[in-house]
Amino acid sequence: MKLIGRILIILGVAWLIVMGMNWLRAQNLLPINPDMARSERFVNREGREGFFRPERGFNEFRERGERHFEEPSLDGVGDVLGTLIKIGIITGIVVVIDRILRFTSQRVRRSGLPMGHNSY
Amino acid sequence: MKMKQNWINFLIDGAMFLAFLIATAPRLSGLAIHEWLSLSLAAAIITHLLLHWTWIISIGKRFFAKTTWRSRLNYLLNALLFVSFTVTIATGILISREALPLLGLTMARDRTLEFLHHQASDVTVLLLGLHVAIHWSWIVGMLRRIIPVRRVSRSVAISRQMEGANQ
Numbered sequence: 001m002k003l004i005g006r007i008l009i010i011l012g013v014a015w016l017i018v019m020g021m022n023w024l025r026a027q028n029l030l031p032i033n034p035d036m037a038r039s040e041r042f043v044n045r046e047g048r049e050g051f052f053r054p055e056r057g058f059n060e061f062r063e064r065g066e067r068h069f070e071e072p073s074l075d076g077v078g079d080v081l082g083t084l085i086k087i088g089i090i091t092g093i094v095v096v097i098d099r100i101l102r103f104t105s106q107r108v109r110r111s112g113l114p115m116g117h118n119s120y
Numbered sequence: 121m122k123m124k125q126n127w128i129n130f131l132i133d134g135a136m137f138l139a140f141l142i143a144t145a146p147r148l149s150g151l152a153i154h155e156w157l158s159l160s161l162a163a164a165i166i167t168h169l170l171l172h173w174t175w176i177i178s179i180g181k182r183f184f185a186k187t188t189w190r191s192r193l194n195y196l197l198n199a200l201l202f203v204s205f206t207v208t209i210a211t212g213i214l215i216s217r218e219a220l221p222l223l224g225l226t227m228a229r230d231r232t233l234e235f236l237h238h239q240a241s242d243v244t245v246l247l248l249g250l251h252v253a254i255h256w257s258w259i260v261g262m263l264r265r266i267i268p269v270r271r272v273s274r275s276v277a278i279s280r281q282m283e284g285a286n287q
Contacts, residue, residue, distance in 0.1 A: 010169050017203050018210040025232065076148025083144045083245055090249025095256050
């Protein structure tokens with residue numbers, strides 16, 4: 001019973017977030033609009049870049065632009081590596097900053113100097 | 121008991137991380153696997169939250185009272201990660217072309233939702249990087265239990281060097 005309650009709380013919060021997002025979208029408060037989204041760049045099957053313009057139908061776009069990832073392809077290995085590298089870089093930067101901060105605070109503590117800017 | 125819980129967390133989190141990596145590359149997996157894997161990821165996120173329920177409640181209660189800034193930052197970051205995951209998965213469900221039609225549901229195509237899906241997914245990658253960074257020492261600790269790194273202490277290394285020199 002407790003578990004079901006917790007699951008319902010999680011789903012309820014998620015539902016509220018989605019409702020909030022939808023409200024923002026309806027009020028045009030999100031930093032995107034349909035025109036902007038339509039002009040989003042895509043790379044078509046032949047590897048050429050193109051634009052999905054409002055006057056072009058979806059079928060044309062589908063025929064040329066989107067079928068390229070409907071079937072599994074090893075071309076996407078680069079995407080996985082790209083994401084892994086992005087996460088790795090962010091993690092690395094934060095870990096290094098954290099180590100530096102810990103190191104400096106430890107040195108301050110060891111040297112017996114008072115911490116804080118206005119202490120001296 | 122605590123160690124067993126740690127291993128369960130580590131395995132689930134590792135599987136989630138792997139699933140997330142594959143889900144961010146629909147060109148690799150294909151659209152059908154991308155959608156079903158993402159839905160499984162949603163279920164895994166709920167499991168992850170249930171496993172950390174005590175922490176969520178205890179820090180949530182103390183958020184404006186007595187707690188460390190590190191915990192506050194961690195809590196805020198996790199909340200943002202939950203929001204971005206929810207937006208990514210919700211927009212993903214709404215623009216689904218494989219999973220939803222299989223359940224007999226079809227939605228009108230919306231480019232705004234697709235754009236939002238990509239943006240939210242990019243934000244999720246960023247927040248996930250920060251999430252991993254905050255738990256880095258725990259991850260390294262768990263990995264060291266799997267792959268034990270033999271660390272020679274300084275004194276042992278010096279004595280070995282001296283033994284070598286005497287011979």
